[in-house]
Amino acid sequence: MSAALDWDRAAPRWSAGARVGVALIVATALLALFAPVIAPVPPGRLDLAASWLPPSRAHPFGTGDNGVDVLANVAYGARVSLGVGLAAVFLSGLFGTAVGMAAAWAGGLWDDAAMRVIDVLLAFPGLLLAIFITAVIGPSLGGLLLALCATAWVSYARLARAQVLSLQQREFVLAARALGASPLRIAVRHLLPNLAGPLVVQATFGLPGVILAEAALSFLGLGVPPGTPSWGALVDQGTAHLLDAPHVALFPGAAIAVATLGFNFLGDALRDRLDPRR
Amino acid sequence: MRFWLRKAGGTLLAALGATLLVSLFLDLIPGDPAAILLGEQAQSLDVAALRRQMWLDRPLPVQAWLFLEELATGELRSSVPPFQERVWGRLAEAVPKTGLLALLAMACALAIGLPLGVLSARRAGRAVDRAAMGLAVLAISAPAFLVGQALILAFGIRLGWLPIAGDDSSAAVLLPALTLGLALSALLSRVTRASMLEVQGKEWVLSARARGLSERKVTWRYAFRSAAVPILTIAGLQFGGVLTGAVVVEKVFNWPGLGTYLLTSIERRDYNGVRACVLVFTLTYLAVNLLTDAVCAWVDPRVRLSTKAP
Numbered sequence: 001m002s003a004a005l006d007w008d009r010a011a012p013r014w015s016a017g018a019r020v021g022v023a024l025i026v027a028t029a030l031l032a033l034f035a036p037v038i039a040p041v042p043p044g045r046l047d048l049a050a051s052w053l054p055p056s057r058a059h060p061f062g063t064g065d066n067g068v069d070v071l072a073n074v075a076y077g078a079r080v081s082l083g084v085g086l087a088a089v090f091l092s093g094l095f096g097t098a099v100g101m102a103a104a105w106a107g108g109l110w111d112d113a114a115m116r117v118i119d120v121l122l123a124f125p126g127l128l129l130a131i132f133i134t135a136v137i138g139p140s141l142g143g144l145l146l147a148l149c150a151t152a153w154v155s156y157a158r159l160a161r162a163q164v165l166s167l168q169q170r171e172f173v174l175a176a177r178a179l180g181a182s183p184l185r186i187a188v189r190h191l192l193p194n195l196a197g198p199l200v201v202q203a204t205f206g207l208p209g210v211i212l213a214e215a216a217l218s219f220l221g222l223g224v225p226p227g228t229p230s231w232g233a234l235v236d237q238g239t240a241h242l243l244d245a246p247h248v249a250l251f252p253g254a255a256i257a258v259a260t261l262g263f264n265f266l267g268d269a270l271r272d273r274l275d276p277r278r
Numbered sequence: 279m280r281f282w283l284r285k286a287g288g289t290l291l292a293a294l295g296a297t298l299l300v301s302l303f304l305d306l307i308p309g310d311p312a313a314i315l316l317g318e319q320a321q322s323l324d325v326a327a328l329r330r331q332m333w334l335d336r337p338l339p340v341q342a343w344l345f346l347e348e349l350a351t352g353e354l355r356s357s358v359p360p361f362q363e364r365v366w367g368r369l370a371e372a373v374p375k376t377g378l379l380a381l382l383a384m385a386c387a388l389a390i391g392l393p394l395g396v397l398s399a400r401r402a403g404r405a406v407d408r409a410a411m412g413l414a415v416l417a418i419s420a421p422a423f424l425v426g427q428a429l430i431l432a433f434g435i436r437l438g439w440l441p442i443a444g445d446d447s448s449a450a451v452l453l454p455a456l457t458l459g460l461a462l463s464a465l466l467s468r469v470t471r472a473s474m475l476e477v478q479g480k481e482w483v484l485s486a487r488a489r490g491l492s493e494r495k496v497t498w499r500y501a502f503r504s505a506a507v508p509i510l511t512i513a514g515l516q517f518g519g520v521l522t523g524a525v526v527v528e529k530v531f532n533w534p535g536l537g538t539y540l541l542t543s544i545e546r547r548d549y550n551g552v553r554a555c556v557l558v559f560t561l562t563y564l565a566v567n568l569l570t571d572a573v574c575a576w577v578d579p580r581v582r583l584s585t586k587a588p
Contacts, residue, residue: 017412017415120292124518124560124563125518125519125521125522125563127519127522128518128521128522128525128559128563131522131525131540132556135540135544135552208419212419212421215421215423216421216422216423216522216526219421219423219526219529220525220526220529220541221541221545222544232421235421235423235424235427239423239427239530242427242430242431243435246427246431249423249427250424250427250428250431253420253421253423253424253427254424256420256421256424257416257419257420257421257424260418260419260420260421261415261416261419261420264415264418264419265415268415
């Protein structure tokens with residue numbers, strides 16, 4: 001069975017973009033993991049005398065309403081934003097791959113029906129649908145995940161379907177079928193390993209999109225429940241004081257940009273490596 | 279012609295479907311909006327009366343039908359007390375605002391994205407290309423509200439050139455339009471670059487160059503024209519991004535458009551407002567898609583031939 005990622009054909013060195021991307025991703029991941037260490041004070045600690053202070057040695061990102069530390073908020077917000085993003089990508093990837101594989105395997109009417117649904121969802125702007133869904137369900141983590149996944153799964157389904165359609169005719173799958181392997185066994189043991197590479201690239205591109213969507217929804221007050229420090233919600237809280245305390249809105253906003261930039265760089269590099277035309 | 283009629287019909291059906299779907303979704307909202315509006319001390323009789331006024335006692339399809347009927351006759355009002363605000367009045371105020379914003383943003387995106395993409399393709403691999411594409415990734419990665427707030431601080435506060443919020447002066451649309459246009463221009467420049475590189479080695483481009491035409495003519499008349507279809511398609515698809523982006527950008531700049539109307543309707547649980555916004559957003563989006571298809575077929579006859587089949 002051929003390896004999913006054909007590294008031998010690719011250039012021996014990673015591009016500068018890929019290295020920058022990985023560095024940015026690692027930085028945000030560390031921020032999320034070591035939030036309790038990085039934050040100078042716990043995120044909920046109020047200090048009424050120190051409201052809306054500009055960045056200083058004691059508070060590197062300054063303070064916001066009632067003296068909450070912005071760095072602490074951004075660090076703990078990384079957990080929420082990255083966590084929601086990863087969960088949404090994982091769930092939509094899982095669902096999309098399952099639907100795509102099933103559609104390709106079943107063929108005929110099922111395949112047609114799945115493709116029509118996919119076409120409709122592809123034709124509709126995803127964030128708009130997410131706004132409608134969260135508007136209805138109200139701010140909650142479950143509703144947010146549902147809204148983010150509602151259109152995100154489609155790209156995985158299309159990808160998995162196309163790959164399975166071509167893999168189906170390959171010798172190793174035909175051999176497995178001839179030996180009497182069950183469809184489930186073929187899917188898990190023979191198809192999935194070959195799907196993994198393209199799916200990972202797709203997920204790398206999907207993650208920044210989901211992080212941005214979550215940020216936009218939370219900024220609109222339609223995302224995470226009130227009081228949860230996601231980056232988008234933090235920007236929303238800081239917006240009212242943009243003129244007298246811009247750091248409160250700008251630091252979490254910059255954190256979103258850093259995370260999405262990292263994944264976009266990495267995604268570009270991965271795609272360039274795996275694209276057989278180059 | 280029949281092809282286009284069928285497409286237009288499909289567009290209308292999809293928009294009606296979206297309205298019905300939204301009505302369905304609205305019904306799923308936990309809690310009785312009438313009871314919430316009246317507070318905890320409300321008499322059950324009052325709640326029942328309010329529910330009747332808000333159509334909440336009717337089945338879903340009837341709610342959607344009543345909405346469409348009143349919308350068509352122009353009688354539709356907000357579905358929260360005091361039931362006075364005319365939905366058409368609000369739409370008439372909001373739609374031109376968002377329309378202006380979206381058109382300017384699109385113009386801004388085209389004006390920046392196309393030349394940048396063509397330039398990048400012609401200098402592929404060089405410093406100009408790398409810088410332009412690096413900037414493009416940066417612009418795609420930055421959330422719209424961050425760009426908007428940075429622009430407010432730079433042009434509105436530090437330099438004091440442009441108004442930063444509301445719609446009091448005609449220059450107030452510039453910053454939101456630029457915010458919205460920047461992200462789109464980044465995407466467009468990437469697509470333009472890829473599309474131009476794709477056609478660069480094609481026979482008609484080579485033969486034009488072999489005939490000794492000027493580089494400018496080869497680039498724009500021959501290469502760009504055949505590269506234009508994917509670019510146009512993406513630009514059309516991006517319009518959905520403009521509409522959703524408008525919701526965010528309108529909040530940043532306090533711009534009284536359709537996005538603001540949608541958000542306040544959601545906040546007030548004004549179901550008729552939400553339904554109307556969804557209908558307008560969906561219709562606009564689908565209509566632009568249809569228009570994009572038409573323009574693509576006009577620019578490149580090959581498209582027309584290939585879309586006949588389904």
